[in-house]
Amino acid sequence: MYILKNKDKFFSEEDFLKFLDGFFEQREGLILGRGDDCAIIKTENEMLISSDLFLEGYHFDMKYFPPYAIGYKALAVNISDILAMGGIPVGFTMSIMINKKIATKIFFKEFFKGISLLCKKYNIYLAGGDISFSKSFGIDITIFGKKGERCLFRKKANPGDLIFITGDIGLSRVGLYAFKKGLQERFKVATMSHLMPKIFYYESRAITKNPFVTSLMDVSDGVLKDIKRLIPKEMGANLEIDGSMLHPEVISMAEILGEDPAVFAAKGGEDYVLMGTIASDGIKRLKDAIPTLKVIGEVIRNEEFMLNRKKIEGGFDHFEYSFKNTVE
Amino acid sequence: MYILKNKDKFFSEEDFLKFLDGFFEQREGLILGRGDDCAIIKTENEMLISSDLFLEGYHFDMKYFPPYAIGYKALAVNISDILAMGGIPVGFTMSIMINKKIATKIFFKEFFKGISLLCKKYNIYLAGGDISFSKSFGIDITIFGKKGERCLFRKKANPGDLIFITGDIGLSRVGLYAFKKGLQERFKVATMSHLMPKIFYYESRAITKNPFVTSLMDVSDGVLKDIKRLIPKEMGANLEIDGSMLHPEVISMAEILGEDPAVFAAKGGEDYVLMGTIASDGIKRLKDAIPTLKVIGEVIRNEEFMLNRKKIEGGFDHFEYSFKNTVE
Numbered sequence: 001m002y003i004l005k006n007k008d009k010f011f012s013e014e015d016f017l018k019f020l021d022g023f024f025e026q027r028e029g030l031i032l033g034r035g036d037d038c039a040i041i042k043t044e045n046e047m048l049i050s051s052d053l054f055l056e057g058y059h060f061d062m063k064y065f066p067p068y069a070i071g072y073k074a075l076a077v078n079i080s081d082i083l084a085m086g087g088i089p090v091g092f093t094m095s096i097m098i099n100k101k102i103a104t105k106i107f108f109k110e111f112f113k114g115i116s117l118l119c120k121k122y123n124i125y126l127a128g129g130d131i132s133f134s135k136s137f138g139i140d141i142t143i144f145g146k147k148g149e150r151c152l153f154r155k156k157a158n159p160g161d162l163i164f165i166t167g168d169i170g171l172s173r174v175g176l177y178a179f180k181k182g183l184q185e186r187f188k189v190a191t192m193s194h195l196m197p198k199i200f201y202y203e204s205r206a207i208t209k210n211p212f213v214t215s216l217m218d219v220s221d222g223v224l225k226d227i228k229r230l231i232p233k234e235m236g237a238n239l240e241i242d243g244s245m246l247h248p249e250v251i252s253m254a255e256i257l258g259e260d261p262a263v264f265a266a267k268g269g270e271d272y273v274l275m276g277t278i279a280s281d282g283i284k285r286l287k288d289a290i291p292t293l294k295v296i297g298e299v300i301r302n303e304e305f306m307l308n309r310k311k312i313e314g315g316f317d318h319f320e321y322s323f324k325n326t327v328e
Numbered sequence: 329m330y331i332l333k334n335k336d337k338f339f340s341e342e343d344f345l346k347f348l349d350g351f352f353e354q355r356e357g358l359i360l361g362r363g364d365d366c367a368i369i370k371t372e373n374e375m376l377i378s379s380d381l382f383l384e385g386y387h388f389d390m391k392y393f394p395p396y397a398i399g400y401k402a403l404a405v406n407i408s409d410i411l412a413m414g415g416i417p418v419g420f421t422m423s424i425m426i427n428k429k430i431a432t433k434i435f436f437k438e439f440f441k442g443i444s445l446l447c448k449k450y451n452i453y454l455a456g457g458d459i460s461f462s463k464s465f466g467i468d469i470t471i472f473g474k475k476g477e478r479c480l481f482r483k484k485a486n487p488g489d490l491i492f493i494t495g496d497i498g499l500s501r502v503g504l505y506a507f508k509k510g511l512q513e514r515f516k517v518a519t520m521s522h523l524m525p526k527i528f529y530y531e532s533r534a535i536t537k538n539p540f541v542t543s544l545m546d547v548s549d550g551v552l553k554d555i556k557r558l559i560p561k562e563m564g565a566n567l568e569i570d571g572s573m574l575h576p577e578v579i580s581m582a583e584i585l586g587e588d589p590a591v592f593a594a595k596g597g598e599d600y601v602l603m604g605t606i607a608s609d610g611i612k613r614l615k616d617a618i619p620t621l622k623v624i625g626e627v628i629r630n631e632e633f634m635l636n637r638k639k640i641e642g643g644f645d646h647f648e649y650s651f652k653n654t655v656e
Contacts, residue, residue, distance in 0.1 A: 031374060036482050037412035037545055038378040038473070043371035046359060050366040051421040051470065053460045084365035093379040095468045132381045136463045140423045142379065142470035145366070154364050217365055 008104045016131060019105060023112035027125040029090060039127040041091055041144070048145040050081035055138035062137070064179040067107045069195035071114030074139040076199055077220070079118065080272040082145035083204035084218035086152035091125040092143040097134030122201060148208040152216035155232045157277035161214055163230075163237060163297040164283070166203040166274040166290055168193070169223055170250040170265025177253055190249045197272045204274060206289035212282020219275050223266040223296070224312050227305060230275060236304040239297035239312070241266060262308055336432045344459060347433060351440035355453040357418060367455035369419060369472070376473040378409035383466035390465070392507040395435045397523035399442030402467040404527055405548070407450065408600040410473035411532035412546035414480035419453040420471040425462030450529060476536040480544035483560045485605035489542055491558075491565060491625040492611070494531040494602040494618055496521070497551055498578040498593025505581055518577045525600045532602060534617035540610020547603050551594040551624070552640050555633060558603060564632040567625035567640070569594060590636055 010016045017034065026033060032040035054074040056062055065073075075092065082089040094115075102108075119125065124143075175194025178187035200218075207213050219226045227237050241262040243251060250268075254261035277299055278286060287293050305312045338344045345362065354361060360368035382402040384390055393401075403420065410417040422443075430436075446452065452471075503522025506515035528546075535541050547554045555565050569590040571579055578596075582589035605627055606614060615621050633640045 032479075032481075037409045038376040038415065040413075040475075040479065041375050041377055043373060043375045045371060047369050047371045047375070048366040049369055049421060049455055049472075051423050051456060051458045051468075053423045053425065053458045053462075053468075055425065055460055055462055058460055058462065081365045085368075087366065093377060093470050095379050095381045095470075097381065097383065097466070127377055128379060130379045130381045130468070132383055132386055134381075134383055134386065134464070134466070138425070138462070140379075140381075140458070140468040142421050142423075144377075147368075151360075151368065153360075 008106050010103055010105065013131060016108075019108065020112060023116045024119060024126040027091075027123065030125045030127055033125075034128050039093070041127055044146055046147055048082055048085055048087040048147065048151075049142065050078060051140060051142040052078045052081065053138065053140050056136045061179070064191075065195060067102070067110035068114040070139075071111040072118060072196050074141055075115050075118050075124075075143075076197055077272060078141045078143040079122065079124070079199055079201070080218045080220075082143055083200055084152075084216055084274060086148040086150060086204060086208035086216060087145040088148055089122060089124050089143055089145040091127045092141050093127050094129040095140040096129065096131045097136070097138040098131065099134060099137055102137050118199070122199075148205065150208060152208060152213060152276065154215055154217050154230050156215040157231055157235065157299045158214060158279065159235055159299055159301045160280065161277040161299040162280055162283055162295050163227070163239065163275065163277055163299060164286065165219070165223070165294050165296055166200045166207075167198055167271065167292045168247045168250070169219065169271050169273055170261075170268035171247055172197060172270040173264070173268030174250050174253040177257070187249050187253065189247065190253070193271065197270060199272070200274045203290050203292075207274065207276060207286065210278065210282050210286050210289070212279040213286070214277045214279060216274055216276035219271055219273050220269055222269040223275065224307065225269075226275060230277070231299060234303060236300045236302055237297050237306070238300050239266070239305075239307040241296050241308065245294050245296065266307055266312075336434050338431055338433065341459060344436075347436065348440060351444045352447065352454040355419075355451065358453045358455055361453075362456050367421070369455055372474055374475055376410055376413055376415040376475065376479075377470065378406060379468060379470040380406045380409065381466065381468050384464045389507070392519075393523060395430070395438035396442040398467075399439040400446060400524050402469055403443050403446050403452075403471075404525055405600060406469045406471040407446065407452070407527055407529070408546040408548075410471055411528055412480075412544055412602060414476040414478060414532060414536035414544060415473040416476055417450060417452050417471055417473040419455045420469050421455050422457040423468040424457065424459045425464070425466045426459065427462060427465055430465050446527070450527075476533065478536060480536060480541060480604065482543055482545050482558050484543040485559055485563065485627045486542060486607065487563055487627055487629045488608065489605040489627040490608055490611050490623050491555070491567065491603065491605055491627060492614065493547070493551070493622050493624055494528045494535075495526055495599070495620045496575045496578070497547065497599050497601055498589075498596035499575055500525060500598040501592070501596030502578050502581040505585070515577050515581065517575065518581070521599065525598060527600070528602045531618050531620075535602065535604060535614065538606065538610050538614050538617070540607040541614070542605045542607060544602055544604035547599055547601050548597055550597045551603065552635065553597075554603060558605070559627060562631060564628045564630055565625050565634070566628050567594065567633075567635040569624050569636065573622045573624065594635055594640075
């Protein structure tokens with residue numbers, strides 16, 4: 001625990017914003033940055049736009065999340081939405097809700113570092129935003145991007161298309177369980193995945209360039225829930241996930257919990273892998289481009305969803321869960 | 329007090345979003361709306377963008393604000409940011425933080441109506457957003473717009489320019505005091521201004537077309553604070569505000585409080601009047617175009633801010649106030 005010194009405090013909004021400026025560079029495309037009523041950004045004739053909330057107690061737990069990871073993940077989940085359309089993230093606005101507990105330069109230095117790491121890596125700029133005190137800490141980011149070679153939508157698959165994912169599923173869920181059970185040491189990859197999920201930037205570029213790909217999304221609520229959002233209304237999916245497709249830490253945790261590893265993995269949200277469908281003729285080329293690619297099933301003609309020959313139910317729904325469990 | 333029936337409740341995020349759909353129409357320029365990972369919007373080669381938080385207990389008090397006014401004001405303050413650059417609002421994303429207390433169709437019907445009124449009136453579309461449960465109710469809106477005939481920035485005034493405002497100041501502050509003192513009946517205009525501030529849409533269009541205007545912003549924190557954000561660094565302002573420029577309800581409330589009406593009005597935030605500077609040659613034409621226009625002072629050569637020949641201090645700062653008064 002550090003002892004808070006006077007120089008660690010923010011004294012006004014101006015003070016906070018001046019501090020923030022040190023972490024975010026001017027980049028091409030940002031015509032006018034912070035400091036006026038609006039930012040002005042360079043655009044093409046169409047733009048992708050998406051917003052994601054990232055709230056303490058709902059999307060992250062301050063017990064496990066260092067400020068660096070909060071910043072990183074808040075932006076990462078937004079970047080993922082642009083990649084899930086086959087787009088290229090360009091910039092974002094960020095509204096920060098802070099409270100006294102965290103309103104220190106020590107905290108925000110790490111928080112901004114986590115965000116600016118991704119800005120540098122993917123050449124994304126902060127265009128503006130807002131800041132306010134609030135009952136609890138949270139971030140709302142609106143990200144915008146340009147279209148890739150083409151846009152990839154949901155619900156465009158054809159029967160017989162293969163269903164693919166770009167990386168490991170279930171890891172973030174394992175990480176959360178590991179934190180709760182104090183097993184961080186044994187589940188290092190999973191806990192890191194929960195804090196700082198992988199971003200499938202180059203995988204998205206490769207997918208967009210493959211003309212056989214028919215649809216794409218990112219998995220935020222778990223494969224079991226999101227597959228129903230990906231597949232067109234009159235169709236279904238036959239998923240086959242075996243142990244060889246799962247990370248060893250996922251299998252270990254499923255064993256500890258006495259659960260089926262494939263079901264456990266397919267229910268896990270927040271891995272932000274890209275999940276899509278592709279006509280089978282294109283799969284070899286996609287596998288060559290993305291070494292971590294896994295084919296987990298096939299689109300079927302009837303409206304039925306199966307995992308390893310069993311009918312599947314749902315994934316995790318933040319909203320439903322909170323609705324049922326919030327105590328006022 | 330109504331008795332909550334089962335049909336008034338939301339059962340899932342899907343349920344909530346389906347309900348929301350009923351209030352927001354498809355409009356030209358929104359190429360792809362809600363339902364995929366991103367929205368796709370039509371843009372020109374440059375775009376204005378701005379975000380504003382609107383949080384319970386910080387920006388609005390549920391004791392005074394009916395849900396209709398919460399929706400209205402959350403969007404209105406964002407529209408004002410685009411107008412303050414001389415731009416034309418086009419669309420927005422909206423992140424809603426809800427809790428059990430307000431998660432009913434009865435509440436959100438009114439809330440969405442307040443927003444969609446403005447969407448219809450100014451031809452603005454909802455592009456997307458996010459929703460999450462939260463410890464307290466709040467909205468974060470990111471609005472985007474196209475440039476007007478030209479952009480109007482802050483800090484571009486010249487010495488000798490006149491300082492103008494497009495409407496009444498201090499009214500919103502009077503409204504807040506009236507609510508707190510139970511004087512709503514006596515301060516009807518002011519309380520309405522606090523709940524549903526006037527939007528200076530057509531005034532912004534007229535200002536942008538006047539080539540003599542040198543700078544523009546909207547007044548959210550009060551003239552006394554915002555004037556320092558408007559005037560270039562090496563200059564100052566000599567403000568002269570007399571009773572004839574103030575709304576009778578502002579004068580009445582200042583009398584009740586024993587304060588100087590001009591100072592009271594100039595400290596009042598949240599009126600969202602446009603405040604700008606103009607070379608004196610252009611003022612007649614601007615007055616003709618905007619009947620409610622008031623000239624409140626002049627830009628001066630030295631870095632000094634005066635109101636009615638007295639040096640001025642500051643306005644209201646949500647951030648500073650919260651920092652000093654939040655109890656953890």
